[in-house]
Amino acid sequence: MVGIVSFGGYVPRLRLDRKAIMQSMGWFAPQLGGSAQGERSMSNWDEDALTMAVAAGRDCLVGQDKSKIDAVYMASTTMPFSDRDNAGVLKAALNLHDQITCADFATTMKSGTTALITALESAKGGEKGQILVAAADNRRTKSASVQEMWYGDGAGALLVGGENVIAEFLGSFSLSYDFVDHYRGATSKFDYNWEERWIRDEGYSKIYPELIAGILDKTDMNIKDVTRLIYPCVFERVHSALPKMVGASPAQVPGNMHTETGECGTAHPFVMLNRELETARPGDVLLVAGYGQGGDALMFRVTDRINSLPERMGVSGCLARKKVEKTYTKWLQFNELIETEMGARAEVSNRTGLSILWRERKLILGFVGGRCKACGTPQIPSDRICVNPRCGAIDSQEEYEFADRPAKILTFTGDNLAASLDPPSIYGIVQFDEGGRMMMEFTDCTLDDVEVGVPMRPVFRKKYYDKERGFTGYFWKAIPLAVKEK
Amino acid sequence: MATGIRDKVAIIGMGCSKFGERWDVGSEEMIVEAFIECLADAGIEKKDIQAAWLGTCVDRVNVGSTAIPLAKALRLQNIPVTRVENACATGTEAFRGACYAVASGAYDICLAQGQEKLKDTGYGGLPAGGGETKGSMISPNTTAPGNFAQLASAYRATYGFSRDELKRALAHVSWKSHMNGAKNPKAHLQREVSIETILNAPIIADPLGLFDCCGVSDGSACAIVTTPEIAKKLGKKDLVSVKALQISVSNGYESAFNEWKGDHFVTADLAADRAYAEAGIKNPREEISMMEVHDCFSITELVTMEDLKISARGGAVKDVMDGFYDLDGKVPCQVDGGLKCFGHPIGASGLRMLYEMYLQLHGRAGKRQLPNPRFGLTHNLGGSPRENVCSVAIVGRYEG
Numbered sequence: 001m002v003g004i005v006s007f008g009g010y011v012p013r014l015r016l017d018r019k020a021i022m023q024s025m026g027w028f029a030p031q032l033g034g035s036a037q038g039e040r041s042m043s044n045w046d047e048d049a050l051t052m053a054v055a056a057g058r059d060c061l062v063g064q065d066k067s068k069i070d071a072v073y074m075a076s077t078t079m080p081f082s083d084r085d086n087a088g089v090l091k092a093a094l095n096l097h098d099q100i101t102c103a104d105f106a107t108t109m110k111s112g113t114t115a116l117i118t119a120l121e122s123a124k125g126g127e128k129g130q131i132l133v134a135a136a137d138n139r140r141t142k143s144a145s146v147q148e149m150w151y152g153d154g155a156g157a158l159l160v161g162g163e164n165v166i167a168e169f170l171g172s173f174s175l176s177y178d179f180v181d182h183y184r185g186a187t188s189k190f191d192y193n194w195e196e197r198w199i200r201d202e203g204y205s206k207i208y209p210e211l212i213a214g215i216l217d218k219t220d221m222n223i224k225d226v227t228r229l230i231y232p233c234v235f236e237r238v239h240s241a242l243p244k245m246v247g248a249s250p251a252q253v254p255g256n257m258h259t260e261t262g263e264c265g266t267a268h269p270f271v272m273l274n275r276e277l278e279t280a281r282p283g284d285v286l287l288v289a290g291y292g293q294g295g296d297a298l299m300f301r302v303t304d305r306i307n308s309l310p311e312r313m314g315v316s317g318c319l320a321r322k323k324v325e326k327t328y329t330k331w332l333q334f335n336e337l338i339e340t341e342m343g344a345r346a347e348v349s350n351r352t353g354l355s356i357l358w359r360e361r362k363l364i365l366g367f368v369g370g371r372c373k374a375c376g377t378p379q380i381p382s383d384r385i386c387v388n389p390r391c392g393a394i395d396s397q398e399e400y401e402f403a404d405r406p407a408k409i410l411t412f413t414g415d416n417l418a419a420s421l422d423p424p425s426i427y428g429i430v431q432f433d434e435g436g437r438m439m440m441e442f443t444d445c446t447l448d449d450v451e452v453g454v455p456m457r458p459v460f461r462k463k464y465y466d467k468e469r470g471f472t473g474y475f476w477k478a479i480p481l482a483v484k485e486k
Numbered sequence: 487m488a489t490g491i492r493d494k495v496a497i498i499g500m501g502c503s504k505f506g507e508r509w510d511v512g513s514e515e516m517i518v519e520a521f522i523e524c525l526a527d528a529g530i531e532k533k534d535i536q537a538a539w540l541g542t543c544v545d546r547v548n549v550g551s552t553a554i555p556l557a558k559a560l561r562l563q564n565i566p567v568t569r570v571e572n573a574c575a576t577g578t579e580a581f582r583g584a585c586y587a588v589a590s591g592a593y594d595i596c597l598a599q600g601q602e603k604l605k606d607t608g609y610g611g612l613p614a615g616g617g618e619t620k621g622s623m624i625s626p627n628t629t630a631p632g633n634f635a636q637l638a639s640a641y642r643a644t645y646g647f648s649r650d651e652l653k654r655a656l657a658h659v660s661w662k663s664h665m666n667g668a669k670n671p672k673a674h675l676q677r678e679v680s681i682e683t684i685l686n687a688p689i690i691a692d693p694l695g696l697f698d699c700c701g702v703s704d705g706s707a708c709a710i711v712t713t714p715e716i717a718k719k720l721g722k723k724d725l726v727s728v729k730a731l732q733i734s735v736s737n738g739y740e741s742a743f744n745e746w747k748g749d750h751f752v753t754a755d756l757a758a759d760r761a762y763a764e765a766g767i768k769n770p771r772e773e774i775s776m777m778e779v780h781d782c783f784s785i786t787e788l789v790t791m792e793d794l795k796i797s798a799r800g801g802a803v804k805d806v807m808d809g810f811y812d813l814d815g816k817v818p819c820q821v822d823g824g825l826k827c828f829g830h831p832i833g834a835s836g837l838r839m840l841y842e843m844y845l846q847l848h849g850r851a852g853k854r855q856l857p858n859p860r861f862g863l864t865h866n867l868g869g870s871p872r873e874n875v876c877s878v879a880i881v882g883r884y885e886g
Contacts, residue, residue: 343609344607344608344609344614345609345611345614347614348614348615348616349616349618350616350622351618352618352623353618353619353620353623356618356619356620356623357623359620360620360623360624363624364623364624377743379742379743380742381620381624381742383738387738387739387742387743388743389739389743410640410747410748411636411637411639411640411748411871412636412639413631413632413635413636413638413639413691413692413694414689414691414692415628415629415631415632415635415690415691415692416688416689416690416691417611417629417631417632417690417691418627418628418629418632419614419627420627424691424692425626425627425628425632427626427628427632428636428639429636429741429748429872431744432744435744436742436744437741437742437743437744438624438741438742439625439626439628439741439872440626441626441627447692451639452639452640452642452643453643463623464627473623475623475624
């Protein structure tokens with residue numbers, strides 16, 4: 001049996017209150033009021049498609065044996081790199097083994113579901129054991145555009161394979177039409193969109209019914225057999241009218257998450273499916289569809305094993321861990337939609353030593369240190385001579401992953417002098433309970449959230465962006481484990 | 487067996503430029519400014535100097551790398567000149583090189599000069615980081631105040647002080663240095679400042695406010711050293727000799743091994759012990775007459791009082807509030823205004839501290855003169871609390 005083995009999701013902690021958009025830009029674009037309900041998810045300044053994919057991937061791999069993974073597929077239309085294996089960075093951040101196939105699926109909203117079909121088919125063929133498929137997007141939008149209202153940032157990951165399947169793959173059906181409702185040129189920052197009425201009537205309202213009919217026919221199932229019918233659609237009215245078009249009842253259809261996250265691009269089918277899997281029961285049949293220049297549909301049947309998956313943060317956990325942002329200018333700042341004075345301190349070169357990155361890839365991307373086999377001391381970075389003053393053994397260390405180790409704050413400060421997109425820059429020494437410490441940047445928190453002894457968790461984030469050379473540098477930061485919205 | 491540096495070297499001349507925002511002069515001119523005073527004080531001729539050490543820290547402003555700028559500025563006679571850099575201990579490191587050279591007998595008379603020009607960056611504070619190293623790829627984008635401010639969080643956690651209690655003691659540290667700096671015509675900042683002003687200043691790196699941070703300055707300082715025997719032959723009286731010169735450097739223990747609590751300086755603790763042993767000092771709280779310590783930030787000074795064993799662990803807050811370190815206290819600290827007010831041109835700072843100790847021991851400190859000092863201690867701390875270079879030097883009257 002081939003299917004989904006595990007699932008994980010990620011939605012950034014920040015949610016932009018859509019009313020904040022209206023308050024700032026309503027004078028200019030009053031028509032946006034029609035979509036100004038609830039919140040949209042908002043990447044922190046140090047998040048992008050890759051960091052979110054890593055977060056979803058980690059969530060998905062809770063309790064899984066990483067050595068069984070033979071391939072990593074990443075799907076996004078907002079890959080940080082046009083020529084660098086983004087899935088390969090994801091693989092390195094998850095510290096997976098090296099004899100692995102990594103591939104990027106990009107350039108259309110349905111690339112997530114396409115990657116998933118590709119993964120399931122190669123698992124079916126028996127060539128690969130397990131394949132991790134992650135989809136993530138954070139699309140830049142123009143200020144006061146309807147896309148700014150509609151879109152959200154997020155990620156989802158699915159582990160597929162032939163053993164320990166929690167949702168059996170029953171089949172897939174795809175359509176390809178060069179239906180250009182929107183596009184983003186290779187060198188453009190923003191989408192270009194055609195008239196909404198055309199997209200609604202000729203796009204969603206025709207492609208989805210054909211897609212759903214196709215998958216039902218292919219899997220020899222009736223729409224009544226489908227427990228949950230999962231499809232993204234930015235038009236609330238079309239989204240709720242679709243069940244009737246395909247003979248389903250509205251009860252079978254989960255909402256499009258407009259008020260909670262907005263539409264997360266290629267990741268949205270994954271985010272929605274994740275949420276359904278969190279509450280699915282054995283025997284449930286899930287139909288998930290992806291839309292974009294045609295579409296993909298996949299059918300799954302949930303198995304008994306779903307009950308034995310370990311706890312995870314999941315999409316629901318992320319949705320609960322929210323901080324509502326009401327300052328629209330912060331949104332503009334994080335998305336480089338305004339040019340703020342960053343001060344002369346921001347002018348220092350952050351060119352990346354690529355030969356250093358290669359040598360130190362385990363440390364920088366994987367957050368891997370060492371553990372001394374002589375005295376047992378975990379340490380990061382791992383150096384040739386053990387740091388324990390009462391040991392000092394040479395070449396005694398084995399690889400030791402720090403990303404999931406419990407840790408607490410030893411020292412901290414909030415620095416107003418350091419150049420930062422979101423001052424103060426908060427950082428300090430994070431001490432791992434089982435050994436090892438490192439000075440780390442803190443993120444997803446304010447100075448009020450931190451104190452000596454507060455439990456922290458490492459997260460993979462953007463450390464800097466080298467504008468001159470187009471390079472995004474990543475490293476691990478720390479977030480407080482539990483921060484309540486004040 | 488090693489016998490240390492005690493009384494093997496005498497300082498026969500010192501000079502120090504005006505510190506501050508020296509928009510009007512370049513590095514080379516400040517080097518000359520300090521040197522002229524120093525050479526006149528030593529009463530020798532330039533050709534008597536057989537070797538020299540130049541301490542500079544930040545390469546991308548100031549004079550760049552190598553020792554050539556010193557040789558050129560002073561038109562030295564092609565003698566050996568060595569450029570040293572060891573973070574904020576750079577000036578003391580230059581002095582150490584010159585002292586060891588005369589103590590070894592390799593040379594009779596040597597020059598140590600520290601020089602820094604930080605005000606050519608175009609912005610406030612120390613020059614921003616950067617660099618293409620492994621460290622820059624994994625370290626947060628820190629600043630000096632951010633690095634040292636972390637001491638406060640850990641110190642509070644260890645000893646249970648509230649943020650306000652600690653802030654008040656830190657304010658006293660800076661208030662005292664401003665009082666002293668106001669008495670010093672060469673100081674960068676010569677203004678008394680009230681406790682309330684200090685407490686209400688904008689936060690630079692929590693909990694440190696503007697007045698918890700030292701001046702970022704241009705300046706130069708230098709010393710001419712020889713052996714006590716040669717000094718006597720030159721007709722020098724009331725010699726000031728070197729009693730101890732210690733450097734301690736972090737090895738990664740603080741930053742990577744789970745033992746140190748982040749609330750003090752491991753290196754300063756060790757360097758102080760070694761310096762007291764070298765100088766023959768048994769009870770520093772009683773025997774040290776005065777100090778110039780590395781008050782890059784008020785919290786650094788406060789914590790250092792404990793590492794130097796002048797205050798007991800956890801006792802510095804009380805000592806500070808009791809005025810123990812004020813000009814009229816038991817062990818006056820930052821008599822010349824400290825880094826806080828005299829200013830902190832990095833490469834020059836260690837020598838500037840020695841300059842004040844030297845003036846005090848000779849009774850030439852003017853309005854700041856302390857009654858009958860015997861031992862003066864200087865201390866530098868470069869880097870961050872978790873990884874640093876610490877120097878401790880002790881000078882005093884030569885009693886051989």
